[in-house]
Amino acid sequence: MRNFQALAPQVAEIVVVDNSDDATQAESVRQLFAGREQVHYLWNQGNQGIAFALSAGIRFAEQLGADWVLTMDQDSVLPDHYVAVLTEDVRAYGDRAVSIGTPFVSASHRFADTRSGGPVKLLITSGNLIRVDAVKQAGYFRDEFFIDYVDFDLSLRLRKLGYLLIETHRISFNHQLGNATRKTLFGKAFSCTNYSPLRFYYMSRNRIVFFKENIWFDPALVFRCAADMCKETLKMLIGEEDRKKKVTAILSGIRDGLLGRMGKYNGRF
Numbered sequence: 001m002r003n004f005q006a007l008a009p010q011v012a013e014i015v016v017v018d019n020s021d022d023a024t025q026a027e028s029v030r031q032l033f034a035g036r037e038q039v040h041y042l043w044n045q046g047n048q049g050i051a052f053a054l055s056a057g058i059r060f061a062e063q064l065g066a067d068w069v070l071t072m073d074q075d076s077v078l079p080d081h082y083v084a085v086l087t088e089d090v091r092a093y094g095d096r097a098v099s100i101g102t103p104f105v106s107a108s109h110r111f112a113d114t115r116s117g118g119p120v121k122l123l124i125t126s127g128n129l130i131r132v133d134a135v136k137q138a139g140y141f142r143d144e145f146f147i148d149y150v151d152f153d154l155s156l157r158l159r160k161l162g163y164l165l166i167e168t169h170r171i172s173f174n175h176q177l178g179n180a181t182r183k184t185l186f187g188k189a190f191s192c193t194n195y196s197p198l199r200f201y202y203m204s205r206n207r208i209v210f211f212k213e214n215i216w217f218d219p220a221l222v223f224r225c226a227a228d229m230c231k232e233t234l235k236m237l238i239g240e241e242d243r244k245k246k247v248t249a250i251l252s253g254i255r256d257g258l259l260g261r262m263g264k265y266n267g268r269f
Contacts, residue, residue: 001032002077003072003074003075003076003077003078004033006077006078006079006080007070007072007078008038009080010078010080010081010082010083010084011070011083012038012066013038013039013040013061013064013066014038014039014040015039015040015042015057015060015061015064016029016033016039016040016041016042017042017044017053017054017056017057018030018041018042018043018044019044019046019047019048019049019050019052019053020043020046020047021046021047026043029041029043030043040060040064042056042057042060044056047264048143048264049143049145049146049147049264050125050141050146050147050150051141051142051143051144051145051146051147051150052141052143052146054071054125054140054141054150055140055141055143057069057071058071058132058135058140058141059140061132062132062136066132067131067132067133068087068129068130068131068132069129069130069132069135070083070086070127070128070129070130071125071126071127071128071130071151072125072126072127073125073126073175075126075175075176076104076126076127076173076174076175076176077173077174078127078173079171079172079173081171082102082127082171082173083129085102085168085170085171086100086101086102086129086168086171087129089166089168089170090129090166090168093119093164093166096162096163096164097163097164097165097166098130098131098134098158098163098164098165099123099128099129099130099131099134099155099158099163099164099165099166100123100128100129100130100165100166100167100168101123101124101127101128101129101165101166101167101168102127102167102168102169102170102171102172102173103167103169103172104124104126104127104172104173104174104175105172105173105174105175106174106175106176106177106180106191109191110172112167112169113167114167114169116169117166117167117168117169117170118166118167119164119165119166119167120165120166120167121155121156121159121165121218121221122151122152122155122156122165122221123151123155123165123167124151124152124175125150125151126173126175127173127175128151134158134161134163135154135158137161138154138157138158138161139157140154141153141154142154143263144262144263145202145206145209145262146202146262146263146264146265147199147202148199148202148203148206148207149202149203149206149207149209149210150206152210152225153206153210153213156210156213156214156217156218156221159217159218160217177191177193178193178194178195178199179193179194179195180192180193180194181194181239183235183238183239190235190238190239191235192235192236192239192240193232193236194240194241195246197242197245197246197248197249197269198249198265198269200236200246200249200250200253201249201250201252201253201265201269202253202265203229203232203250203253204229204249204250204251204252204253204254204257205252205253205254205256205257205261205262205265206253206257207225207226207229207253207257208253208254208257208258209257209260209262210222210225211225211226212257233250245269246269248269249269252267252269
């Protein structure tokens with residue numbers, strides 16, 4: 001509830017979208033927010049994926065009359081005045097700026113796309129203040145991605161429409177990437193996310209699709225993301241468990257991405 005308590009004073013309405021598969025679990029989540037007029041609870045009748053959940057939340061916010069929506073993950077906590085800072089800073093860029101985020105801190109490491117802020121190529125879901133009409137024009141989040149790279153995919157589709165994505169450095173927030181652990185090799189420290197094999201599957205599959213669709217629009221970004229994919233795989237091989245299953249998942253994801261097999265993966269690793 002820390003993320004909810006931090007967010008509630010900063011926004012007018014909150015839409016909680018629940019992907020729980022179990023009806024009993026969904027009811028317990030609903031009860032957490034019962035009696036809070038500010039909160040609107042939506043249950044997707046099962047796990048439809050983060051992309052579906054995000055689009056459902058934005059569509060509901062649109063019905064409420066929202067012009068801007070702050071998208072959040074359950075594993076992020078915002079500081080005071082976060083929304084006010086983003087709202088103020090995005091105005092400086094005019095109508096072309098439709099999405100603004102900030103650096104985030106995970107496992108004591110600060111992630112930022114620029115040194116001092118300004119236009120960026122990508123923004124993550126968490127802590128992203130985004131204009132509803134621009135998302136609608138771009139086509140919402142893509143259900144077939146299910147999870148992973150849904151935010152990067154939308155970032156590129158917004159940029160292709162001529163819009164700006166902004167990163168402000170006047171504020172930041174805490175965000176957890178997987179079950180991160182610190183490892184050391186030859187005296188050099190690095191972080192492992194310890195994602196499940198299924199998450200590695202989705203990451204590799206959706207990245208391949210992202211690469212195919214954007215290689216000519218922004219080749220430098222595609223090569224950067226491909227290098228990140230290689231680094232993450234190497235760190236997994238060095239510092240994580242279940243390596244065989246995760247390698248199998250990565251290769252399966254690459255195969256399905258090349259073949260265009262999308263949507264929810266129902267197999268096992």
